[in-house]
Amino acid sequence: MKYFKLLLSIPLLALLSCENHVPNSETQILVEDHAIKNLATSSDSLHQTKKVYVPVYSNIYQSTRNDRTSLTSTLSIHNTSETDTLFITRIDYHNTEGKLVKKYLESPIYLNTFETIEYVVDEKDDTGGSGANFVIEWYGSKKLNPLFQAIMIGGLGSKSFSFATEGIYFE
Known part of the structure; x- marks a missing residue:
């Protein structure tokens, strides 16, 4: 009988100890695969978008201008913060002439x-x-x-090489 009362009291205690916690709708973010479904906030600092330019190379010149590797x-993209979420609204890939080649995001994501x-x-892809x-x-x-950052890797014959570039901020 002791054990029966104990077994009945555990679920009851669990129910009574639960808080009725409703998230603040002002900052609630619903996500699926890092896509942001809803973001409403009163913080102006959260909406100050910054732009970064990251050079990449799909090919490099080898011996002459006509010989490319x-x-x-x-x-x-690294979120280096231990406490804060990073939100990304745009990732666009441009070619040498500055023309848009590909938009990588259809909607904002988070890290x-x-x-x-x-x-x-x-x-x-050249x-x-x-x-x-x-x-x-x-x-x-x-x-x-x-x-x-961007990391590029390639090879010539039996040798391979790699190099990195870092993004710079611009307005």
Whole structure:
């Protein structure tokens, strides 16, 4: 009988100890695969969008201007914060002439603390040319200092090489 009363009291205690917590609708964010479904906030600092330019190279010149080596390029976006979420509203890929080649986002996304997201331009994709770039727009708390990098890798014969570039802020 003791055990029966104990078994009945555990679910009752669990129900009574639960708080009726309703999230603040002003800051509620519903997500699916990092896509933001709803974001309403009164904080002006959250809406100050910043732009970053990241140079990438889908190919580089080898011996002459007509002899090129194709590269695989990876854009990496790192949320370096231990406490704040990074929101990204735009990732656009431009070619050497500055023309838009591809929009990587249809709607804003987010990165959790210390999270990294990557976008790859395949070696066979030469639409960017030797002077391609990504333009990224993002926002978050004023404390955020995300890292935007591109890594390129390629090879000549039996040798391979890689190099990196970092994004710069612009208006």
